[in-house]
Amino acid sequence: MNSSSLPQRSIVRKKKKPARKRKKRGFFRTVFRVFMFCLILLIVAGGWLYLAPSAQNTRYLIADTLITTQHRYMAKYIIGEDELKNRVSEYTERFQEMGDEVDTHVIEPEPVVPEDKPLVEIEKVNGSGYAGYVMIVNDPKKVRLGVPNKIGSGEKVSSMVARTGAIAGVNGGGFADPNWKGNGFKPIGLVVSQGKLYYNGLGGKKSTQIVGLDKEGKMIAGNYTLDELSKLGVQEAVTFQPRIIVNGKGQIKNAAEGWGIAPRTAMGQRADGALIFVVIDGRQPGYSIGANLYDVQQIMLKQGAVIAANLDGGSSTVLVKDNEILNKPSSQYGERYLPTAFLVFENPEQADIKNIWEGLDPSKIDAGKKRTR
Template sequence: MSTSSLPQRSTVRKKKPTKRRKKRSFFRTLSKVFLFCFILLIAGGGWFYFAPSAKNLRYSIADTLITTQHRYMAKYIIGEDGLKDRVTEYSSLFEEMGVEKDTHTITPEPEEVKEKPLVEIENVSGTGYSGYVMIVNDPTKVRLGIPNKVGSGEKVTSMVKRTGAIAGVNGGGFADPNWKGNGFKPIGIVISQGKLYYNGLGGKKSTQIVGLDKQGKMVAGNYSLDEINKMGVQEAVTFSPRLIVNGKGLIKNAAEGWGIAPRTAMGQRADGAIIFVVIDGRQPTYSIGANLYDVQQILLKHGAVIAANLDGGSSTVLVKDNEIMNKPSSQYGERYLPTAFLVFEHPEQVDMPNIWKGLDPSKIDAAKKRTH
């Protein structure tokens, strides 16, 4: 047999791809990936900024930024004019939410039926948020706590310990330059023990308050100082918006919920029990936060017939038995505040001296350094 008719093994070896060819192939693949991502980014950006279907998302992100110290960044989402319009829109909406006359009444349970502890705390959670609901079964046991040193606010933990309170949550807002305020200059008014302790209205005839009258009935809404006096308001701060009035929620949906943030709110059931809602936020691995619609729904679920928002954000804190129950978001730790709602076994024994007495609100330095 001829050797030429037998299958021959090729003596020509295929060249292995060189490192240069491998590198070119890698960069071609990488460039395709980058091109795909770029196209996706352009398409996504186009949808986010221009598509009607993305409007709610745009405003939700903008509203969330508005509640932070980075409010200015919202203009990159909805434009500078959009930012101004949004803030004006919410201000107008919050004013409207405080107008309807509150007609709720409370009917406390008979003493012989009461077997519940004064304070009950439960966990609450939902999509993206975690927090607590604190029920105070006797509304007459709640008093407004204020600082004890001129020139500085006070931590709620300090107020609770100093006054012998059982529990406490943060109260009204305050002037906070560069988000590093000393917590001593409240916004609006402060009423303690039935007396006007602080008046920062600057000529305004009315303000939105959150508080309690002598009988323990919650008061929330837009009132003049004369109306507040005639109603016998005992403890109150300025804050808004009112969330529930006469048993119905005032926020229609999440789109009107003023973004996602840590929240504190106060409500009351028909039996008089006070409901405090404290929601943590700005902590992605734990709790991002809640919008006001979420908070409203929690309050309604717990039977609130009236409710209002309190200062939130990095001020949000819940203290029970001298310990912080929640996880405040402030990078500086628990904040110094001008007011807090405190719960006492014997509130009649508590005295809160007026540290603002004789001071001109317009001359209080909100950014003055603390000495303690």
């Protein structure tokens, strides 16, 4: 019994070894084939992206999206350095044109919040590749422009809301942001709060594109001089662009003109005076990649906006309600320090918003200086 069984076990072992080798060879063959398939697919896709005329819109979409990030320089690898410069120049000129048409919209003389509606209404909004929020402020006179309370540093919107007693807040205008590590204290252009010019960074420029409100709560957006803003009685305003809706008409024809995909913030107004804030998250695959300006424009039109303009977006995009951040800011460091925010108050006359830039020379403010906490 024992002598006959030993050779049988030996034979069985010899049969298993070749099977294992075949399995290993088969596994490596499969991995190699998958690798080669992916490599060929990458080469074909790359060839199509860089060489095919039909891929032009895709190339520009990728480039425009990169332009909105801290990696703008990478866009030259998609469309070339000269084309990158041309693209940025074209957008600058186009944005300027979008702010030139005279705005003739009017709102109800005394916007009143209906008894069955709260001052602030918030709803989620979703689209192809993006998710975010729409905030309606039913009384535009309840909005003030918040600014930081500490020299040398911007302030988080959530902090502004908590400190001033606001019930809601959205990020406002842009700021000097060297290497995307700015301290948030040096705004770009103008800052107007409670009817007073808090900051003038125009330098030699005579006009700037602003987004703001006048004494009656009417939204003002477009290209204006300081004298024009004064005559219009502008109360709250920041510099930013482009204006995307004027006199009820969208200014962006299609998605190809939408300036890439990114987190977005925008402000608009309905004919009844209610303000519309659109906040779109981005740069978060699986949740929200972001939206282009055409997407934002269409959301605004659907909400009934007769005027609307872009605000600072990207990693600055944030919406705060009742001391809670509702959206998901894209910055890896969390909510950013900013120079301005549109804040909503139940009793705006009680808001204590001091001019932190009073007596400072804009040209001497260090935008990249480390914050002191």
